[in-house]
Amino acid sequence: MAEVALKGVTKRFGAVSAVAGMDLTVPDGAFMVVLGPTGAGKTTTLRLVAGLERPDAGEVFIGGRRVTDETPAERDVAMVFQQYSLYPHLTVRENLAFPLKSPLLRTPPAEIARIVGETAEMLRIGHKLDNRATRLSGGEMQRVSIGRALVRRPAVYLMDEPLSSLDAKLRADLRVELKRIHAEIAATLIYVTHDQTEAMTMATHVGVLEAGRLAQVGGPREIYENPVSAHVAARLGQPRINLLPATLFGHGPDRAATIGLRPEHVALDPGGAEGAPAVVTRVERLGDQTRLHLDVAGHALVTLTDPHTDLKTGRAVAVRPRDPLWFDAAGARVT
Structure with a gap:
């Protein structure tokens, strides 16, 4: 796994600065939750790390290596989106195996079978491997989507509000699962959300965004008890401050x-x-x-x-x- 660092990163869309002069370091093995309301720059930050957006200023580093000019494939990251991003005509097994069949990875068939089996058991969907994606519940589909990222064993996992489209019970269940999985794989994971409950229950580190700027970074309890501003204080806590x-x-x-x-x-x-x-x-x-x-x-x-x-x-x-x-x-x- 690898440390992720953004140094002076700025990204503009026309006259709007979605990310403004961001300095952020995500330690190796951390579960970093980037928290903020809609329009704060959370998804743009994630896309800058992934290489899906190029910064107008500043540099991006993964594992100490400057990756600002590298493609997403060269950065060795895996991304999970809010929507499930599955191939509906394929089985769970085939969906999980698909990333491993990339010409860049050249994974042997026996190794693919082993990784898919281990990942399915980790996600507790081993009994669903031969089901088509269209025959899964919403929670099972999101587990498969997460599994497609896990099989890659990348340097960094990126997750863009993967639980927001699920009902309350499934969100609660998958919060527990994601925390368990993170502990098992000891991965560097950056997770963006507007949901303070996800930040408080899953994160080892929280970065609070305000209008494209990083307002505060720290542990969930530290930010809850010692916020630097009213904006930060209002982001954590239910009921709100x-x-x-x-x-x-x-x-x-x-x-x-x-x-x-x-x-x-x-x-x-x-x-x-x-x-x-x-x-x-x-x-x-x-x-x-x-x-x-x-x-x-x-x-x-x-x-x-x-x-x-x-x-x-x-x-x-x-x-x-x-x-x-x-x-x-x-x-x-x-x-």
Whole structure:
């Protein structure tokens, strides 16, 4: 496997900078999730690593080798797309074997059979090898699509929101599978998504993009607990962080314009004695937890409480901040 490095990489489409001066290093063997909303430059970043786009400025390195001018085939990468990209008239076995039959690889038939069998077992689709792709469920088709990348044993795996078209249960199942597979193959893997749950549950490293620029890189827990900006803070966490006027609970630090409160960092007093007055506007019972939607002086706030709480809509309570994050008027962290 190999370290991936982008150094000063910029990619423009007309007047729009999809990626702007990006410096990013993905360590060898890392599971890097590139996280951001639609239009942040996630897919463009992945395509620049793959060689499907050429940077207008900057350099791309894989394993210490400059690959900026190399074709995708020369870079030794494998890419998994959001759509399944399977040959519908071929069986699972034939779909998995297809990349290995490339003239560039010249893989012997016995080796192809061995790799296909091992990959199918890893993906838990060994019993589906003789099924045509059209006779598979959505989750099975995406496993085959991932398998087509795995059989190559490339230097780097690239995945472009491969789970976004699946239903919630399949996404949850395949998140676990992808993390297990990454641990087994010890691969360098770059995965782009807008889904913060995927970043929190799968990544060893997270890079948060904002308008084509890398806002912060670090471990999921590090970014969750110590974001550099309100934008980064809002990318991780479910429910999302509450971003409220800094003076809502009293005076904050100098230059602070916004107070950021994770739902678990809101202290709740059902008796209404300690804290700012609030009113319950909605109660969401989720089994293992209950989310309370509150109105605090005209501002919406979400917090978590006992799953067996008897609080109801319209109830008056009091809330106060606990371990808040502070941001200035531009959204930068105030320490």
